[in-house]
Amino acid sequence: xxxxxxxxxxxxxxxxxxxxxxxxxxxxxxxxxxxxxxxxxxxxxxxxxxxxxxxxxxxxxxxxxxxxxxxxxxxxxxxxxxxxxxxxxxxxxxxxxxxxxxxxxxxxxxxxxxxxxxxxxxxxxxxxxxxxxxxxxxxxxxxxxxxxxxxxxxxxxxxxxxxxxxxxxxxxx
Numbered sequence: 350x351x352x353x354x355x356x357x358x359x360x361x362x363x364x365x366x367x368x369x370x371x372x373x374x375x376x377x378x379x380x381x382x383x384x385x386x387x388x389x390x391x392x393x394x395x396x397x398x399x400x401x402x403x404x405x406x407x408x409x410x411x412x413x414x415x416x417x418x419x420x421x422x423x424x425x426x427x428x429x430x431x432x433x434x435x436x437x438x439x440x441x442x443x444x445x446x447x448x449x450x451x452x453x454x455x456x457x458x459x460x461x462x463x464x465x466x467x468x469x470x471x472x473x474x475x476x477x478x479x480x481x482x483x484x485x486x487x488x489x490x491x492x493x494x495x496x497x498x499x500x501x502x503x504x505x506x507x508x509x510x511x512x513x514x515x516x517x518x519x520x521x522x
Contacts, residue, residue, distance in 0.1 A: 399490025443487020
C-alpha cells in the first residue's frame with residue numbers, strides 16, 4: 350500500500366489544489382477568462398507548456414516517492430528541481446502577454462482615424478481586459494508547477510513516518 354497508494358494520493362494533491370483554485374474563482378470571471386483565452390496565443394503557449402511541465406513533474410514525483418530497499422529513488426530529484434525552477438518563467442511569460450496586449454490596446458486608442466468612442470473609459474477597460482488573462486494564466490501555471498517538488502519532500506517524510514522510520518533519513522535533529 351505504501352509503495353503505490355500513498356505516492357499516488359500525494360501526486361493527486363496538486364491536481365486537487367489546482368481544481369480548488371479554479372473552483373474558487375467567481376463564475377463570471379472564469380467565464381470571461383475562458384472566453385478570452387480562446388483567441389489568445391500567449392495564453393495557449395503558457396497553458397500548454399505549463400500543463401506539459403506539470404504532467405512531467407507529477408510522473409517524476411510519483412517515482413520519487415515510491416520507497417525501495419535503499420529508501421527512495423532520488424534520481425528524479427535533480428529533474429524535479431530543474432522543472433520547479435522552470436515554473437518561475439510562467440509569470441514572466443504572462444507579463445509579456447499582458448504588456449503586449451496593453452500596447453495593442455493603447456495604440457488602437459490613439460491611432461489616426463480611430464473611433465472617437467474608443468477613448469470612452471468603458472471602451473478602454475473593455476479593450477484592456479484581455480491583457481489580464483495572460484497574467485492569470487502565468488500565475489496559475491507557476492502555482493501548480495511549484496507544488497510537485499514540495500509534495501515529494503512532504504510525502505517522503507510522511508511515508509517514512511508511517512513506515513516507522515525517522516522523518517528524514519541521514520539527518521540528525
